[in-house]
Amino acid sequence: MWATAVGVARVRALESEREDALFRDPLARAFAAAGGLWPSSPPPGDEAARRRRLAVSFSIVIRTRFLDDLLRQAAASGVRQVVLLGAGMDSRAFRMEWPQGTRLFEVDTAVPLDFKAAVLRQERAVARCERIPVAVDLREDWPGALAAAGHDPAAPTVWIAEGLLIYLPEDAVDLLLARISARSAVGSRMGLTLGSRGVLERFGADAAPGSAASLWVSEMPDDPVAWLAGHGWEADSHTLRERAAAYGRPISSPPRRDEGPGGLIAAVRR
Numbered sequence: 001m002w003a004t005a006v007g008v009a010r011v012r013a014l015e016s017e018r019e020d021a022l023f024r025d026p027l028a029r030a031f032a033a034a035g036g037l038w039p040s041s042p043p044p045g046d047e048a049a050r051r052r053r054l055a056v057s058f059s060i061v062i063r064t065r066f067l068d069d070l071l072r073q074a075a076a077s078g079v080r081q082v083v084l085l086g087a088g089m090d091s092r093a094f095r096m097e098w099p100q101g102t103r104l105f106e107v108d109t110a111v112p113l114d115f116k117a118a119v120l121r122q123e124r125a126v127a128r129c130e131r132i133p134v135a136v137d138l139r140e141d142w143p144g145a146l147a148a149a150g151h152d153p154a155a156p157t158v159w160i161a162e163g164l165l166i167y168l169p170e171d172a173v174d175l176l177l178a179r180i181s182a183r184s185a186v187g188s189r190m191g192l193t194l195g196s197r198g199v200l201e202r203f204g205a206d207a208a209p210g211s212a213a214s215l216w217v218s219e220m221p222d223d224p225v226a227w228l229a230g231h232g233w234e235a236d237s238h239t240l241r242e243r244a245a246a247y248g249r250p251i252s253s254p255p256r257r258d259e260g261p262g263g264l265i266a267a268v269r270r
Contacts, residue, residue, distance in 0.1 A: 005088025
């Protein structure tokens, strides 16, 4: 699945080239190039496939900005521990400004972390905080590995699960959230991206074998705010449409009749 992370880097590289970019990711092009996805050229496919790719790319751009803002707000509130679950090619340790004393844990399996490390060495990248890679499979005892790496559950943490939960079955999503909650002091923050209702039907039904959409297995709960409240989190949900408009990238198509709660989640531990 780590190849999907390289695809996300390609999207971020393309966004970074825009004059009105919602963020700048100087390392994204290097990750995409190392993974064979740069220079960028549109893959073959019919018009429907092209539209699906554009929609997914747009969602990646909007969610990246949404979570960037959430992380800045968490840092401003005094949080100095960051955990990126399924970190992939995330370069926030390098491209964002962090207060002194910030420790950022990147949790992922060894293969993507090793690939990433090679690119970072090649680019002579220097992190702007204390960056701590944690090589572990999220299906295993990642809390133990995180603790061994120095994470302090008694201090507030901001947790990010970006583009991750849609790949996990519902029971694994609940287990992940329970584990996060058990290690979150009061005042901790969390940013999640959830697959919106109907996304599997719209994107996964005729997805090419091996593509990212072909691996999607779960959608958001009917009421994500209540679901998170049950785990001790006070959450706000935002739609892609709402955030896109706020960032100056309004979606021109009319809302779907069945458009439900948003899948961009910001939560605080109470």
